[in-house]
Amino acid sequence: MSERRPQVVVPTIPGLSNLSVLARGGYATIYRAIQDSIGREVAVKVENRTLEGERDQRRFLREARAAGQMSAHPYVVDLHDVGVTADQHPYMIMELCDGSYAERLRAAPLTPSETRDVGTKIADALAVAHDSGVLHRDIKPANLLISRFGEPLLADFGLAVLAETRETSITLEVHTPAYSPPETLRYGSPTSAVDVYGLSATLYAMLSGRPPRLQPDRSPSVLALLELFEEPIPEVPGVSASFIDLLRLGMANDPLARPSAGRLRDLLAELVLERPPGPEAVRASARVPTGGYAQPSAGATEAG
Structure with missing residues (x-):
């Protein structure tokens, strides 16, 4: 029964x-x-x-x-x-939207071009929010939705803080650890740098299929979380070093070292997505005779 x-x-x-x-x-x-x-x-x-x-x-x-x-x-x-x-x-x-990027990631990571497009648009939304004195504070793939027209949309300002009504007593309860910077583990007034970290970590997950440091099935203590911030953020196969370096900058442990949301938007928009050389390209370059030159193949770079 x-x-x-x-x-x-x-x-x-x-x-x-x-x-x-x-x-x-x-x-x-x-x-x-x-x-x-x-x-x-x-x-x-x-x-x-x-x-x-x-x-x-x-x-x-x-x-x-x-x-x-x-x-x-x-x-x-x-x-x-x-x-x-x-x-x-x-x-x-x-x-009403067609789903979230968290659902999209269950199928496969996004391409660098798709990820850059999403990041540029959401960073612009954050830049406008920050200029209005609004922080989001919970940027993650589940809060990036996909419109019926295929556009990325930032959702759930339910954890947002208006500049004039900040309550430091709820700082710790509103963050998702895998996409939160080290300063969220301490009481204090949040800043826009929290959102920049969250977006950068989210874009990294879109490229790699997983958050930059925290395992999805782990619930570490605060001490263990702090230790995780000392670990390097690894490269992502098939993604240019310049893209990963930009996301590392957005995830700097020091909030003051991170770019503003507007600056992150501009850096993403200007980013040229060079494809890392594959085995075929390496072997071809090794065959170039001294004094000669290699003709770049179509698709060797992806235009910005």
């Missing part, structure tokens, strides 16, 4: 119908729904917790303000509306 699963209670949200679960997590449940007024499919994020106290209300308002400020950017998920259900669960109605 099979065990009966508990019935899922679908929330009632004004103006929406046909809600069905897309994803569940410890923080929120995501539903697909129809916006009745215009017949549009949307995504609805309903938080699992309720707004029971003033701190919860402040945090939800901070999230709504941050998402609202950023939703007009072409590479940020569009926010349509926010509210609170009858039983006090906050919700956000957003653009």
Whole structure:
């Protein structure tokens, strides 16, 4: 006899119908729904917790303000509306996307060209956010979505911090260790350098198929995490050294050594993706006679 699963209670949200679960997590449940007024499919994020106290209300308002400020950017998920259900669960109605880069990576890593394109666009979104005093603080493949038109979109400003409402008491609880810099392990006011590290680590994972240091199945202690930051970030086969060096710069242990999001965007846009020489190229160069020259093959470099 099979065990009966508990019935899922679908929330009632004004103006929406046909809600069905897309994803569940410890923080929120995501539903697909129809916006009745215009017949549009949307995504609805309903938080699992309720707004029971003033701190919860402040945090939800901070999230709504941050998402609202950023939703007009072409590479940020569009926010349509926010509210609170009858039983006090906050919700956000957003653009429905085709998936995330975390899902995409389960199939295969991205090419250097694809990764550079994603990085340039998301770095631009971060640069605008930082200029507005908004930090994201949880950049990772799962928070980079893919629009229905194939464009990368930055999602989930739910952990964002507006400059005028920073709460250092929640600094440690909002980060994903595999994509977080060493300063997040210490209490203190976050800076935009946290987002630069997170994006650089995410781009590295897109190229390699795994985070730069932390194993996905490991949950190390704080001390073990700090030791991991002393390990070098390895090369990625098939990816030019210049690309990896740029990402290493974005993941510098010293926050002051990292470029700004705007500078990272520009460096990515200017990056020429030279293909590392393969065995065939090495053997061919060894056969070039003294005083001669080798004709470069088509595709020896990838234009920037």
